[in-house]
Amino acid sequence: MKIVVLVKQTPDTAKLSKRMDGLQLSADGGPRIVNPWDEYAIEAGLVLAEKNKGSKVTALCLGKPEATEALKRAIAMGANDAVLISDSVLAQADSLVTAKVLAAAIKKIGEVDLVLAGRSSIDGNNAATAVQIAALLDMSMLSYVASIEAVEEGSITAVRAVEAGRETVSDNLPAVISVVREINEPRYPSFMKIRKATKAKIPIWGVADLGLSDGDVVPQVLWEMALPPSRNAKIDLINGTPVEAAKLLADKLMSEKVI
Secondary structure, three states: OEEEEEEOEEEOHHHOOOOOHHHOOOOOOOOEEEOHHHHHHHHHHHHHHHHOOOOEEEEEEEOOHHHHHHHHHHHHHOOOEEEEEOOHHHOOOOHHHHHHHHHHHHHHHOOOOEEEEEOOOOOOOOOOHHHHHHHHHOOEEEEEEEEEEEEEOOEEEEEEEEOOEEEEEEEEOOEEEEEOHHHOOOOOOOHHHHHHHHOOOOOEEOOHHHOOOHHHHOOOOOOOOOOOOOOOOOOOOOOOOHHHHHHHHHHHHHHOOOO
16 A cells, blocks of 8 residues: 655744744744644554555655655654655645645655545645645545544545544545544654654655646735734723613713614
8 A cells, every 4th residue: 555644844833933923933944843733644644554564655745945854754753755845936835736736746656545634734724735635636535534444455434523423434545534633643753763764865856847837836826824903902991880880881882882
């Protein structure tokens, strides 16, 4: 079985930037981590590989060159290899462009049985990329998976965490799966595996390496995050008995045309 795990490097939200303008989570050169949801996907891939002898787990990431550190974390956990997609034309990639590029990379890896992803990323949090990849590759899509019950010849059975409880579903392989934290507890890499991962040579693919042109990766939506404008607030304290305070409050609300 060939398994691809999608990994994203995200800002470390535990160390927010002192400059909160524009919600800059230390975006430029600040501390970065593996998207926490993706660690559950990595663990799920490793568990499946251990149960199915001869399986291979490849970690796949789209990001800046420094995102190799996130991929080395995946290798330290146990992934067999990793690939980074990095290209300056992808600096403003939206979720659809990201999905197109990752889908092209999955095609290049070839004969993939299962694509695993975390439920979302902690920065964008749109949970759209995995769904778009499944559509682009014409693969089955199982979202919010809390347990993988069985992987057999050409099919997979999983339990989804849905609003009303749990739902057991089966579908054909190849498939794309997004997982939730209930699926497992990510392992801690051993010291020896961390040392080995630091020496790993991770190939970097550009858009041209995937058979795409710059025109194929033009984002449809340009977005930015910002804090709402600040405003001065005034607080009036109302004293008196409950009856007096209620009357004064009602008079104040009516004078301000709130009611």
